[in-house]
Amino acid sequence: MSIFSFKDADALGSVISVDTAAVIIRVDDLDCLKRLQVNRLVVLQSSKAGQHLIGVVVKITRKPDDRAIAAGVPEDGDEIAEPNENNLVRITLIGTLLDKVGEAKNVFRRTLETVPEIEANCFSLEGETLTSFMQVISNVEIDGPKLSLGTFTLDDDAVAYLNGNKLFQRHAVIVGSTGSGKSWTTARLLDQIAALPQANTVLFDIHGEYRPLKGDAFQHFRIAGPADIEKQTGIDDGVLHLPYWLLGYEALVAMFVDRSDQNAPNQSMVMTRAITEAKQATLGDPQYKEILDNFTIDSPVPFAIDAVLANLNELNTQMVPGARSGSEKQGDYHGKLSRLISRLEAKRADRRLAFLFQPPAPCMEMGWLENMVHRLVAGRGAQDGKTGGIKVVDFSEVPSDVLPLMVSLLAQIIFSTAIWTKSAQRHPIAILCDEAHLYIPERAQADSGDSVAVEIFERIAKEGRKYGIGLVVISQRPSEVNRTVLSQCNNVIAMRLTNGDDQSVIKRLLPDSLGSFGELLPVLDVGEALVVGDASLLPTRIRIAEPESKPDSQTVAFWDEWNSQDAKSDTANAIKSWRRQSAGD
Template identity: 30%
Template sequence: MSATDPTYLGSISSVSGATVSVRLAESLSSGLAMIDGHTYRVGQVGSFVRIPLGYQSLYGVVSEIGADFAPSTAGGSIDVDSGRWMKVELAGEAIGGRFERGLSQHPNVNDAVHLVTQRDLLSIYGDEREDQVPIGTLSSAENIAVRLSLDALVTRHSAVLGSTGSGKSTTVASLLRSIVQSGGNIEQSGARVLLLDLHGEYSAALGDIAKIFSATPQPGERPLHVPFWALEAGDLLDFVAGGLSDNHLIALTDKIQELKAASLALKPMAGLDPLSLTVDSPVPFSLKKLWLDLIDFETMTLTGQQRDVPALETPGDANTLTPPKYRPHSMGAAGPYLNSAAKGIRRQLNLLRSRLLDRRFDFLLHPGPWEPDLNGTTAQDLDTLLEGWLGHEKPITILDLSGVPSAVLVRLIGSILRIVYDALYWSREKTEGGILRPLLVVMEEAHRYVGPDSGNVAADIVKRIAKEGRKYGVGAMLVSQRPAEIDETILSQCGTLIALRLSNPADRSRVKGALPDNLAGLMDLLPVLRTGEAIISGEAARLPVRCRIALPPSDRMPRSSDPLVSEAWRTKREAEGYDRVVASWRAQSTTARVNPVQIERKSITEGER
């Protein structure tokens, strides 16, 4: 009966765990099969097979095909037993028409193996439950939508991996648009996505459904501010004061503790007992006052018999970062004398002053309404910062970090993630917390800050999110073109892998090692995937699948396409103003102008309309 079934492929010859060897039938003389008016490729790597076991059917993915020996044609006779075989990795089962991952039983030797038809595929991928998000179509059957479990995609973490030009940015833009549309109405979507955009690619792609914050804001974007006083003291001092010995670190942290205590005494904060205040508590304090008080102590000279009278000539000014001026010390007995209690941190304080004067770091050290005055008072608190990032009406927040100096980029990413994660962690019992309203954090160019030997604040907090975020409603999506440079611990925590074209052997090896399914043979297809085509495997996918990702609308593509060299070079050059190039370079803005445009606006009276 099986031999006359058009879907019959062969019979099982051996079973080893989830790997099944199949002996192909002699009747399969062609690589094509016509079933119910549809053409199917037979025995193709990545295709699906079905093994019926009574009321239950097992499903698997073809990972390898081969033949024991070639047919012999000597003497005109043909050896009909070609010894053709294929290996299948079992992935799930269907009981009563409902598909589930995992296996409750294994097949036996000589059980029949059948080709999976469109009807079978619809039973697997046709589920339209609320947690299923359509992201594209099957490469082998483009009329069948591929759906991923939104719950598993967010809470069990995911990774989008692919070489440059494989369609990675377009895939991420399409995925996020599908996620926020899962409820059917973007305006009423309760999704909460935070996207760290290192190259400024996604403003054009997701601007209609996202609020954009940028260190160098363009029209329609909001300025990005990260208050320095919300960072842990060690991270902040490492940036503003450089490497510190234990004694120097104690001198600075003691002063920070003192300034935070004074700020808290002046303006008590809900939830913070002064007795529980630590140097890492997110309490505002003035870096300018910190600098002035310490530089005054370090440069002070003293007179008098007890050497206790400051020889001050001109007092310093914290607002303008002007240091105080003391009479220079003398070598004789008359003085003035050096301050013997100085901590020897003048070099570190000079670096702190330099950082405060460097306008490139204003988003961190002069954070707009979150910048404290000399008493530690701010116009706005962290609640408005978090509300701006996570509590607005749009489902996606894009933090455009393309204008951030590389010297502070990794530290800034770590600080943003720590602020967000700690806030959601400690508010997990509240309606704004991560459990009742989960957050998906999308990390572009993840290999730049979560390498195996990074040891930085960003890598530490990403590891924490990967290990613990699931319990507190914080999911991670890593996006990278170099999987080999991502920490193995972090990548292994990604329950769903979306692998686009990868040509580097080291990258492919890392992806194979991180696969939640035993599909090494399927991963050998990575170098030959088409642009925008991906192999999806893991918690969110019903079956490991080769999928064509749906393209976003043509006017909502990321700014990551290649320049059209042939078209550009065929166009005759017009007059080029390189003064505009220099103006943009100096302004660190793509829209800077050489000559400001003056527009005179006049009010229109009712009669002139």
């Protein structure tokens, strides 16, 4: 059955002019005209049975009838007649709804197979009819699990559905100026994911904003801070260490070797050799023979950093036999590794980097990685019951200079695990990257931590689909997010965006035919979004529903707070936390 059952009496008006995709409707009833708004959807009768044309209102004008103008201004004393008016609505046709195509019912196509005839009726698309139409265009099964972020701005009776498969298959971006509602939208999306028994998502939470998200579906991790060193807490307490041995070659070089040093190439080479030897030492046990045979510098194998340091120190001070018998000369690397060694020692001793260099003993065992990866990438049903499938990883205690390396390390672990999982056993996972401009930057210095991170995310953006990894890039500065990654995102959830550079980046992601839709970006309300892409065939303006548990708002009500009767101060604790580098309890 067709989702449209319009009666002629419900018509808003009828067609008076057609010019390919542009149609003009004359509306006689002023009340009907008032109900219409720009960007609303309308349905037009098609000349073919079983088809309807869908259009979007682009302009509404109310002007006097030309004939009335031609008749001239009434002279004094003439009875003033009720002026005739021409109420015109300009519509752009955007597609066709076919009642039936083969076996399929209610199929929407973004093509125009016919044009409307003169006098064809035009109807408003609203309420339940709009909801059903949305289900059709997002390809949502009527009784299947639904993904809905909210309702239409122009019609809050109509629920806006998205296609949950398509949203994650070809990646998505959530953008908007600070305070426009990105975090709430993310939380709302997570609410919807949380309802699914095999939910599987990792959220990179850079400021610890998502701590309040509660429920069986959620599992919270915090990257260990300085205060966790003595406590010897581990993954079972929700404290995640990222021991240095997980870092790949590029990341190790970015971290330890100063590219501006003239000895940099030597340092990289010697470090690689020392780490390779140290990892091989771990694999000395016969049970690891197979791993050893296929070993590379990037293999995730624990090694003793002390052994590496000792090795480097030895080379740095080495004397070798000289040309004359009995004489000695400096070895090839004598004195050339000093800066590398001091960087390594400084990082190792840095309490802010304790999660990397001072891991508790269990993190140094081969088996630890399996446990950690399982907690991170297994879906809800495969977790051991007490933990959920939505994994929120709090990076708030990670220093900003190593943030790109650390976030991308987790992304890399998720990606590598997916690659090495047999496709029949692979469970799809979505990676949600909040504040993505901080670690997937557009401008990254060569060989820096930034460029290592960008490379990993670019790879996931390009190849993730094949391995069941969906990326959701969330940022207030889309113009500062890597363009390659952004251009791979086929779904855009754009909230209010005021900066011109950011707007133009997002407008470029919108399909050409939607040019004017982008003009709405700066005027959207808080919590309002334009949604365009694979997951929704037609661009829609949605009011995002409130999430069940709300992220910690970063929005402070200055005036209200200043007007409050209660004094608020906690400097002593702030200084204490600052000194021990942990907000702690």
